[in-house]
Amino acid sequence: MKLTLRIWRQNGRADKGRMVSYQLDDVSPDMSFLEMLDVLNERLTLEGEEPVAFDHDCREGICGMCGMVINGVAHGPERATTTCQLHMRHFKDGDTIDIEPWRARAFPVVKDLVVDRSAFDSIIQAGGYVSAPTGSAPDAHATPVPKANADAAFEAAACIGCGACVAACPNGSGMLFTAAKITHLGLLPQGQPERSSRVVDMVAAHDDAGFGGCTNAGECTTVCPKGIPLTTIGRLNRDFLKASAKRSDNA
Amino acid sequence: MTELFSVGDPIADTKAPDGPVETRWDRRRFSAKLVNPANKRKLSVIVVGTGLAGGSAAATLGELGYRVRSYCYQDSPRRAHSIAAQGGINAAKNYRNDGDSVHRLFYDTVKGGDFRSRESNVHRLAQVSVEIIDQCVAQGVPFAREYGGLLDTRSFGGAQVSRTFYARGQTGQQLLLGAYQALERQVAAGTVEMFTRHEMLELIVVDGRARGIVVRDMVTGEISTDLADAVVLASGGYGNVFFLSTNAKGCNVTATWRAHRKGALFANPCYTQIHPTCIPVSGDHQSKLTLMSESLRNDGRVWVPKKAGDDRAAADIPEDERDYYLERIYPAFGNLVPRDIASRAAKNVCDEGRGVGPGGLGVYLDFADAIGRLGRKAVEAKYGNLFEMYERITGEDPYEVPMRIYPAVHYTMGGLWVDYDLQATIPGLFVIGEANFSDHGANRLGASALMQGLADGYFVLPNTIGDYLAAGPFEKLTADHPDVARTRSDVEDRIAKLLAVDGDRTVDSFHRELGRIMWEYCGMERTDAGLRKAIDLIRGLRDEFWQRVRVPGDGEGLNQSLERAGRVADFFELAELMCIDALHRTESCGGHFRAESQTPEGEAERDDENFSYVAAWEFTGTGDAPVLHKEDLIFEYVHPTQRSYK
Numbered sequence: 017m018k019l020t021l022r023i024w025r026q027n028g029r030a031d032k033g034r035m036v037s038y039q040l041d042d043v044s045p046d047m048s049f050l051e052m053l054d055v056l057n058e059r060l061t062l063e064g065e066e067p068v069a070f071d072h073d074c075r076e077g078i079c080g081m082c083g084m085v086i087n088g089v090a091h092g093p094e095r096a097t098t099t100c101q102l103h104m105r106h107f108k109d110g111d112t113i114d115i116e117p118w119r120a121r122a123f124p125v126v127k128d129l130v131v132d133r134s135a136f137d138s139i140i141q142a143g144g145y146v147s148a149p150t151g152s153a154p155d156a157h158a159t160p161v162p163k164a165n166a167d168a169a170f171e172a173a174a175c176i177g178c179g180a181c182v183a184a185c186p187n188g189s190g191m192l193f194t195a196a197k198i199t200h201l202g203l204l205p206q207g208q209p210e211r212s213s214r215v216v217d218m219v220a221a222h223d224d225a226g227f228g229g230c231t232n233a234g235e236c237t238t239v240c241p242k243g244i245p246l247t248t249i250g251r252l253n254r255d256f257l258k259a260s261a262k263r264s265d266n267a
Numbered sequence: 268m269t270e271l272f273s274v275g276d277p278i279a280d281t282k283a284p285d286g287p288v289e290t291r292w293d294r295r296r297f298s299a300k301l302v303n304p305a306n307k308r309k310l311s312v313i314v315v316g317t318g319l320a321g322g323s324a325a326a327t328l329g330e331l332g333y334r335v336r337s338y339c340y341q342d343s344p345r346r347a348h349s350i351a352a353q354g355g356i357n358a359a360k361n362y363r364n365d366g367d368s369v370h371r372l373f374y375d376t377v378k379g380g381d382f383r384s385r386e387s388n389v390h391r392l393a394q395v396s397v398e399i400i401d402q403c404v405a406q407g408v409p410f411a412r413e414y415g416g417l418l419d420t421r422s423f424g425g426a427q428v429s430r431t432f433y434a435r436g437q438t439g440q441q442l443l444l445g446a447y448q449a450l451e452r453q454v455a456a457g458t459v460e461m462f463t464r465h466e467m468l469e470l471i472v473v474d475g476r477a478r479g480i481v482v483r484d485m486v487t488g489e490i491s492t493d494l495a496d497a498v499v500l501a502s503g504g505y506g507n508v509f510f511l512s513t514n515a516k517g518c519n520v521t522a523t524w525r526a527h528r529k530g531a532l533f534a535n536p537c538y539t540q541i542h543p544t545c546i547p548v549s550g551d552h553q554s555k556l557t558l559m560s561e562s563l564r565n566d567g568r569v570w571v572p573k574k575a576g577d578d579r580a581a582a583d584i585p586e587d588e589r590d591y592y593l594e595r596i597y598p599a600f601g602n603l604v605p606r607d608i609a610s611r612a613a614k615n616v617c618d619e620g621r622g623v624g625p626g627g628l629g630v631y632l633d634f635a636d637a638i639g640r641l642g643r644k645a646v647e648a649k650y651g652n653l654f655e656m657y658e659r660i661t662g663e664d665p666y667e668v669p670m671r672i673y674p675a676v677h678y679t680m681g682g683l684w685v686d687y688d689l690q691a692t693i694p695g696l697f698v699i700g701e702a703n704f705s706d707h708g709a710n711r712l713g714a715s716a717l718m719q720g721l722a723d724g725y726f727v728l729p730n731t732i733g734d735y736l737a738a739g740p741f742e743k744l745t746a747d748h749p750d751v752a753r754t755r756s757d758v759e760d761r762i763a764k765l766l767a768v769d770g771d772r773t774v775d776s777f778h779r780e781l782g783r784i785m786w787e788y789c790g791m792e793r794t795d796a797g798l799r800k801a802i803d804l805i806r807g808l809r810d811e812f813w814q815r816v817r818v819p820g821d822g823e824g825l826n827q828s829l830e831r832a833g834r835v836a837d838f839f840e841l842a843e844l845m846c847i848d849a850l851h852r853t854e855s856c857g858g859h860f861r862a863e864s865q866t867p868e869g870e871a872e873r874d875d876e877n878f879s880y881v882a883a884w885e886f887t888g889t890g891d892a893p894v895l896h897k898e899d900l901i902f903e904y905v906h907p908t909q910r911s912y913k
Contacts, residue, residue, distance in 0.1 A: 028824060046549040046662070054554055054775070061773045061828065066820050069827055071342065074515040075555045077656075078440055079346040097659070105662050126486055127825040134463065137343050141455040145448035146407045150327040150725045153398070153405035157362065160416025170409040170434060173441060177345055206407045 017043040017104065020112040021056065023068055026125050033125065035114070045105035049092065050075060050082060052104055053115075070129040077101040077241065080176030083183070084129045085116040090180035090239040098178065098241040118183035122190065122226040133179050135225035136193060142221035143214035144197045146206050165203045172199035174242045181236035181244075187228030192236040194222050195252035196244045202255060212259035219256055271802070271847050271892055278532075278883060278898040282686040283387040288373075288904055292391040295687065296730050300737035307332035310736045311495040313480055315467045315522050317344030319439070319717060320700025321501025322446035323724030329453030331729060333736070336493060337450065337459055338482060340466045340517055340830075345447040348503060348515040349720060352439025353560055354423065355431035356717040358396040363420060367428040369393045374905050375426050376715060379605075380680075380708020381857035381873065382907040383535070383881070385900065387687055388705045392715075395722040400432055402725055406445040410434050423713040431714045436560060436652065442717055446724070466830065468758045470498065470526045470696070473750045476741065477526075477696035481758045485830065488823045490762075492746050492755050496739040497695045497732060500526060501724065504679035504701040506539065508838045508845065509790070510782025512676035513542065513558050519834035520841050523683050523702050528840075531683050531691040532883035532896060534704035536841065537849035538680035538858045540711050541791050543609035545675035546660055547629040556675040557660060559632075560653055561713060564602045564609075566637040566646070567670070569593050571630050575620035581631055581669050592616055600912040607710055607871070608912055610674035611860060614791045615869075617673075624671040633669035674791060678716060680707045680858060681848075684883040684898075688731035689723060692883075695741075697732055699723035704881065709857025762822045765832045770815035774832045777812050781805065781835070781842060789846050794862045798850040802843055806890060809839040840889055847884075847893065854878045868913075875907050 019040045026033030038060075043052055050072050057067035073081040077098040084099055086092035092102045107113065115129065123131040175196035182190045198215050201207030207214070223229075230249060237246045284291040284298075302310065310333050314325040317339040325337040339347060359372040372393035377384060400418070404410065410432050411419040423431045434441040453459040464485040471479035471492060479494035502522035506512040527533045544559045570591045572584055593612060594601045604612075613630045616622065623629050638646050643666060647654070654665045661671070682704040683691050689705070691698050700720040707715065744751060788794075788801035812835070820826045855864040855871035856878070864872045879902075885894040 044550055044552060047552050048554070048660075051552045051554050055552055058773050058775060061817060061819050062771070064819070067828060069825055073341060073346055073517050074348060074351045076351050076557055078351050078437065079341075079348070079515060081341060081346050101656075101659055103660065103662070130825065133342055137345075137451060137454075137461075137463075140345075140448060140451045145452045146405065147452065148402070148405035148407075148449070149330045150323075150402060150449075150729070151398070153401035156360070156400045156404040157417055159404075161412055162416050163412045163414050166409050166412040169407075170411075170441070173409050173434075173444065174437065176440075177343065200409065201407050204407050204409065206405055 017045065017107065017109045019043055019107065022112065022114045023128070024116040025068070025128055028127055029124055043104050045103070047104045048075070048100055049086070049102040049104065050100050068129065069127040072100055075100040078176060080178040083118055083178045083180055085118065085183055087114050090118070090183040091241055096241055096243050098176070118179050120182045120188035121228070122188060123179060123182060131179070133177070135227065136177050136179065136190065138225055139190065139194055139218055139221045140197065143210065143217040144201070146201060147210060148206070159205050161204060169200050169203040172196045172203070172244065172248055175244050176242055178241060180239045180241060182227065184235040184239040185228065186233055186235065187231060189230045190222055190225070190227040191230035191249055191252065192240065192244055194218050195248035198252045198255060199248040202251065211255065212262055215252060215255040216259050216263065272851065273892055273894050275885060275894040275896050278896050280686070281385070281898060282688055283385065284687070288386060288390045291387050292394055299730060299734035302733050302737050304332055308334065309740050310334065311336065312497045312499060312732070313338070313493055313495045314499040314501060315480065316347065316501035316503060316702070317447070317450065318347035318349035318501060318503060318700060319443055319446055319720030320702070320724040321499070322347065322443065322450050323721050324499055324501060324699060324728050325459050326446060326449035326453050327725055327729045328732070329456070329458035332458070335453070335459040336462065336495065338462045338465045338467060340464065340485065342463055344450055344461065344463065345444060347443060348518055349717070350440045350443045351515065352717055353436045353558070355421065355433035355438045355714040356399065356442065356721070357423070357430050357714045358400045358432055358718065359393055359430060360397055360400060362418060363429045365428045367430050369397070371428065372396060372430065376706070376712060377708070377905040379710060379712035381710050381910070382708065382875065382879065382902065383856055383900065384706055384708030386902060386904055391727065392706050392719060392722050395726045396718050398726060399718065399721045403442060403445050406449060408434065408441045408445045426712070439717060442721065446721070467502070467522045468525065468833065469754050470529045471751055471754045472529050472693060473744060473748065476694045478741070478744055479751065481755050483758070486825055488826070490755060490759055492751050494744045494746070494751065496736055496741055497697060499697045499699060499728065499732070500683065500702050501699045502702050504682070505838070505841060506676045506679050508781070508842050509676040509785050510778050511548065511553060511556050511786070513545065513556050516555060519837070521834050521837045523698070524837040524841055526683060526691065526693065526696060528886050529693065530886070531693050531696060532885055533681070533844060534684035534881050534883045535681035535709070535848065536845045536884070537789065537852060538709050539676055540606065540678040540680060540858045541610040541674045542677035543606055543613060543674045544632065544672045546657065547624055547671050547673040549625060549661070557656070558675070558677065559657060559670070559672060561606070563632060563650060563653060566649070567602065567632040567634050568636055569602050569630055569632055571616045571621040571623060577621070581623070581633070590616070590621070597912045604912045607857060607860070611791055613674055629671035629673045631669040632672045634665065635669065638666065678711055680704065680709060680711055684881070688734065689728050690731070690735065695735060697728055699728050709859055761833070762829065765816070765818050765829065765836070766822060768813060768816050768818070770817045772815045772817060774816060774818065774828055774835055777808065777816060778831070778835045778838070780808060781838060784808070785842055785845070789849050792860050792862050793849045795850065798846045801846045805839060805842050805846065812836065812839060843890070844884055844893060848882055851895065852878055852882065870911070873907070873909070879907070
């Protein structure tokens with residue numbers, strides 16, 4: 017396949033950045049999207065140009081490190097697919113492909129397609145855990161968990177923290193990520209004691225990190241590679257209201 | 268062979284307590300010195316790596332009150348490669364009442380490791396496994412449940428009891444997120460300071476003790492030193508020496524290799540687990556290999572054409588012209604023989620020219636029978652997500668045509684030598700998880716790596732490191748101490764050297780070539796002649812690397828080529844040691860198959876008489892003959908027997 021790539025190049029935070037065109041003549045449909053970029057980078061290196069920086073690691077769709085906006089869509093055209101699991105057979109010979117980084121206020125560009133997603137860690141630090149110090153646990157069978165709850169908690173826990181939801185959201189909101197964690201822990205008995213403080217603190221951390229508010233646009237779930245549903249945000253909202261009401265009662 | 272290495276003193280003390288194996292860990296814990304809680308605040312520990320071992324260790328040490336600084340090369344500790352583990356985690360809970368016990372898990376693991384691991388360590392692992400499940404459930408890890416609300420389990424290779432706990436096909440992800448969340452909780456509490464996108468490039472040793480690391484900030488390029496009372500390496504395995512492997516692209520050997528160069532012994536480097544069910548390579552562009560769960564072999568039948576060079580489509584090959592070779596050679600276990608056996612059998616039929624798919628490097632994993640027997644719906648319910656993943660990568664529909672699979676490098680059982688306390692031969696340096704060599708012997712059973720990572724991080728290291736730290740705090744050091752400054756300038760020189768070569772070959776081209784050499788000569792089957800040839804080729808390629816590599820850009824900011832170049836440079840040195848280790852071990856065991864050591868039926872032949880030891884190597888210089896130190900393995904409880912699956 018012959019392709020024209022238009023890639024966002026930005027040399028560090030201070031640089032303004034611009035789209036640059038590259039031609040590739042020997043793309044195999046069996047390549048993954050990242051392998052196609054590897055081929056480009058090999059060529060750029062030999063031509064004395066700097067290769068395109070992009071984040072990636074496991075290349076199995078689970079670490080959440082890869083992510084770029086491809087033709088305007090986070091992670092590209094295939095539904096429920098990370099960039100590393102997107103293959104070139106989904107493109108046509110002669111295509112022009114636009115490749116850009118996640119664009120969101122809370123995710124500053126580091127270089128080219130690499131962005132800083134550490135704001136997600138700060139949301140988890142605010143309460144995205146169960147306070148269970150090592151060695152203090154009761155026997156695992158001491159608290160049964162209904163299978164339906166465990167399964168639903170797993171569905172939410174499958175979030176890989178890639179940030180596609182933020183990149184797709186017109187407000188740059190990280191609410192789907194936050195809601196996935198709140199849903200995961202909120203559905204399990206182990207997560208109950210901290211349920212109220214968790215949702216209040218995580219939402220506050222979310223806002224502090226510079227993410228925009230959620231207006232139920234729904235773009236986030238459309239691009240989510242793990243299919244985290246919009247209902248998790250509904251659950252977050254209910255928990256948040258309840259917790260806020262309780263808090264003002266106590267005040 | 269004497270020109271390739273020399274033999275030094277045997278390892279005299281592993282610190283393993285003697286006496287009954289069931290009480291060794293309890294007695295060691297009791298004998299370990301404790302640190303007064305008020306003094307813990309004065310003690311600092313550096314933890315490198317945030318996978319199951321490093322993440323759980325940093326979180327637990329933080330909880331205990333030590334001042335912890337945690338490092339990872341990813342943009343978040345949640346992305347460490349433990350996240351990709353699919354299958355499950357073993358624990359001797361006996362929730363099924365099927366006869367499981369700590370002793371049985373201990374027994375299965377020693378046997379599964381082909382009698383090349385330590386009884387003391389493995390028994391402790393089995394003991395602690397029970398607590399791991401409790402801990403993870405308390406953290407909110409959503410393990411699979413039965414309808415009654417209790418935990419579900421399944422069985423895995425190498426065991427006849429159902430002791431594997433799992434969370435769909437993403438157990439590693441869920442366990443890692445549990446550890447990551449515990450870690451972030453400590454970050455918020457101020458006990459752990461987290462450094463992401465930082466790579467350890469050197470170990471700092473002062474007065475014979477590990478006292479810190481040199482790191483590069485991968486965003487700014489800044490080189491800095493960090494000093495502490497102890498250093499913990501939890502930096503994973505080195506399977507990427509083969510270039511193509513199931514490891515994440517960033518997995519590397521640098522942290523452990525740099526420590527090895529500073530005096531830490533490197534044990535059993537030649538033990539590489541090759542996983543039999545991987546999606547085959549599709550072309551030269553291939554950057555990594557993806558595993559298909561081993562569970563597929565419960566229903567899929569493995570076959571190749573009987574005739575060499577038969578290039579008909581699978582459907583056009585009649586039943587009597589197919590060779591279901593695993594069922595033929597191993598009638599008792601059939602398609603479910605262990606990983607090492609299945610991998611080598613696939614290699615053999617491909618070597619005979621009977622492989623399928625591009626390049627003839629593949630065998631069929633066929634579900635036609637299962638679909639006929641159970642119906643498509645039932646197969647979809649059991650394996651649907653795996654079939655989808657296969658189709659996504661290959662573009663072929665496995666409901667219509669058989670899958671193609673081929674073995675791939677998966678997990679490395681070798682690593683830095685550690686004693687019973689998980690301490691390396693440099694005092695103050697502790698090594699945990701896949702980065703050490705200790706618990707899996709020459710072969711790793713399924714669902715045991717996650718168990719070891721969490722056992723080391725949550726339960727073992729936090730107990731043993733206190734015994735060392737009780738003697739601290741050690742002499743206060745600053746960045747301008749001559750040893751510290753020298754180590755730091757070594758790193759700067761090395762980076763400058765890599766950038767200055769300015770040659771005409773890319774880092775990846777060298778890495779690929781090294782990988783091909785390793786796969787060919789130090790992969791599934793090794794021979795004396797092949798390994799000698801590999802050593803020559805590696806040395807030649809290493810010299811060429813330092814003359815012709817091209818690293819674009821500079822050291823001043825994010826430079827992914829520079830990151831890779833430093834790692835590949837270390838892989839070259841490790842590769843040579845792997846070949847020397849494989850050459851000296853003239854027996855076959857677990858992940859190490861020497862063609863010269865096989866039974867008349869072509870099965871692996873162990874040589875307990877001469878090789879029942881851990882091979883721990885001492886570094887003497889790049890390209891110089893390393894020194895072999897042997898740690899004899901003693902089996903008091905599980906007596907070595909030949910494995911047979913016929």
